[in-house]
Amino acid sequence: MTAPKYKRLAPEDRAAELVEAGLKVLAKGGITAFTIDNLCKASGASRGLIGHHFGGKDGLLAACYAAAYAPLLQVIGTDTPLPLGALLDDLLSDRQFQRDGLNIWLALWGEIAVNPALRAEHLRQYDRYHRAIAAAIASHALAHGRQVDPSRLASGLIALIDGLWVEICIAPDRMDPPAARQLVEAFLAPHTGPLR
Amino acid sequence: MTAPKYKRLAPEDRAAELVEAGLKVLAKGGITAFTIDNLCKASGASRGLIGHHFGGKDGLLAACYAAAYAPLLQVIGTDTPLPLGALLDDLLSDRQFQRDGLNIWLALWGEIAVNPALRAEHLRQYDRYHRAIAAAIASHALAHGRQVDPSRLASGLIALIDGLWVEICIAPDRMDPPAARQLVEAFLAPHTGPLR
DNA sequence: TTTCTTGTTGAACACACATACAACAGTGCT
DNA sequence: AGCACTGTTGTATGTGTGTTCAACAAGAAA
DSSP states (O other): OOOOSSOOOOHHHHHHHHHHHHHHHHHHHOGGGOOHHHHHHHHTOOTHHHHHHHSSHHHHHHHHHHHHHHHHHHHHOSSSOOOHHHHHHHHTSTTTTOHHHHHHHHHHHHHHTTOHHHHHHHHHHHHHHHHHHHHHHHHHHHHTTOOOOHHHHHHHHHHHHHHHHHHHHHOTTTOOHHHHHHHHHHHHHHHHOOOO | OOOOSSOOOOHHHHHHHHHHHHHHHHHHHOGGGOOHHHHHHHHOOOTHHHHHHHSSHHHHHHHHHHHHHHHHHHHHOSSSOOOHHHHHHHHTSTTTTOHHHHHHHHHHHHHHTTOHHHHHHHHHHHHHHHHHHHHHHHHHHHHTTOOOOHHHHHHHHHHHHHHHHHHHHHOTTTOOHHHHHHHHHHHHHHHHOOOO
8 A cells, every 4th residue: 555656637637727727837937937947837747748639749738828818719609699798798897807817928928929830829719709799790780879899899809908918017006807897898989889 | 343142231121122122022021021032122232141141031021010110219219308299290190100011010920929029119119109208298298287197198109009000901991090199189288188 | 560458259168948758656457 | 457549758869048258359549
């Protein structure tokens, strides 16, 4: 009767652990800290595992990217489309705006701009995101009798939210979620009608 | 009479060459490509020069950051404050929105979020930027008899512009400078009055 | 031409890094 | 208990990386 040297996990559990470690590493040290050694330290696993489960560092990075996008898509992923106000509440909630999450996005954006594989994946995900937001804007504007270009406004809204993320991330004492929410309303309300 | 083995430059000229090479490297490969070898290849200089002129890689990165910010500060750096419309024209001109420049920002943001020295420098520069834009918004709103919170609107405007940069950079077929300019107007005009 | 200053070079170093792989050991099955 | 499957380990390997530094040479000054 001796203590086991390690715990043997189902592949999906181990993969989830590694992805979580990857997100932690990205949040703390950015893309330059995303190394095998750091990932092993953060996950408690050994060097060989990343190659075994993801085929290499890049595979894990792609999985981390998908994991970072998951909460966004979950917000818009319901069958019955959310009303615009509720959608914004979710997108701008503290849960989404956590500092670590923002650092992860910053780290990934720099890589997406430069890594074709990651970029292709991003465009796919982004497309769903954009369409869901445009739909919410369209139906809101219709209900308030306004005429707008939903696609363009959606692009602007996404850009604004992204920019606010950056500000919160880089200068937290200058911007916070409530102020961000107010600015988003200031952007939308004049075109789509009041949001609540 | 034999050809010289290398050209000897004044320190400031060589430094400028290295910074230019650094920006090129950041634009092409992001922060992970910012290595001594790549920098030497891009600038044509030898390995020892970066240490000699900047004390190390980080020194050059800081200089690259300052160089990336320079055109922004130049726009707002005149003694007589620009009117809001002209300021936006400058900020959203093609010159500012060049793709390479956006990749550089993306690469730097990821590092600023994680590198304290770079971040301190950023906050200094950002503060001037923010104040100049808030001043332009305040005087424009005053002239049009609107009451606004210039500082908050400035934060929103900067966030929107940053977000639009990201979209142009990551998805150029979805966003371009003229559309960006229109969206910025859609954001500001309802609060500050018409921009032209 | 000779001398001096200093920008420049490139090899040498120690370390970080990603990957491959053979040996190992949990865990379920019989 | 014995077996087989496969998740796990950690070392080995080769390459990439940042910095240092002694020697070199371009260009100005005398």
